[in-house]
Amino acid sequence: QKEVEQNSGPLSVPEGAIASLNCTYSDRVSQSFFWYRQYSGKSPELIMSIYSNGDKEDGRFTAQLNKASQYVSLLIRDSQPSDSATYLCAVKGSADYKLSFGAGTTVTVRA
Amino acid sequence: KAGVTQTPRYLIKTRGQQVTLSCSPISGHRSVSWYQQTPGQGLQFLFEYFSETQRNKGNFPGRFSGRQFSNSRSEMNVSTLELGDSALYLCASSLGLGADTQYFGPGTRLTVL
Numbered sequence: 001q002k003e004v005e006q007n008s009g010p011l012s013v014p015e016g017a018i019a020s021l022n023c024t025y026s027d028r029v030s031q032s033f034f035w036y037r038q039y040s041g042k043s044p045e046l047i048m049s050i051y052s053n054g055d056k057e058d059g060r061f062t063a064q065l066n067k068a069s070q071y072v073s074l075l076i077r078d079s080q081p082s083d084s085a086t087y088l089c090a091v092k093g094s095a096d097y098k099l100s101f102g103a104g105t106t107v108t109v110r111a
Numbered sequence: 112k113a114g115v116t117q118t119p120r121y122l123i124k125t126r127g128q129q130v131t132l133s134c135s136p137i138s139g140h141r142s143v144s145w146y147q148q149t150p151g152q153g154l155q156f157l158f159e160y161f162s163e164t165q166r167n168k169g170n171f172p173g174r175f176s177g178r179q180f181s182n183s184r185s186e187m188n189v190s191t192l193e194l195g196d197s198a199l200y201l202c203a204s205s206l207g208l209g210a211d212t213q214y215f216g217p218g219t220r221l222t223v224l
Binding site for chain 2 (some may be wrong): 032034043044045096098099102103104
């Protein structure tokens, strides 16, 4: 079982719609969760971090965490063509603090 | 504030050769982590250096090594290159060991022929 798994995509959404990205993780004791965005040919950039159960909103982005279900998600509201990218879920290990990344979900926003 | 820099940006090597990649973290950042990114395996952690010491290591063979200097700059070395080592190598800097916010450099694209 992989440490971090994401819905593989690709995900295509029309402009203005909500894009929903999902991620599950295997380390039950992990406390830190992150979403990175990676444009084609570029390096990842951190867009959201979440540590507590529930929702965390930042602009058009909402991260949701459910530690009991070992599940973290990212919602992108009012999707824009500039949101077209690969989104990487990352989880910090509880024992070694290293970041484990999912394979990423590629999102395409259709104008 | 300048971001993370990596040199070289592109590299072509042949099997059996060795390669050294360099990473300069953001000023004031003391931790440098290295990652390998490939289409098949995604982004995988190689190692993390803090205060010139390797603090964390991923599941890579001993051909992959690194070091960190007193100014926090880091290098990684891959010896006896294999075709499967072709990848984008990314370094990320953060303020301290295990710090949550990591800033990635642009990467070094290594091609092994």
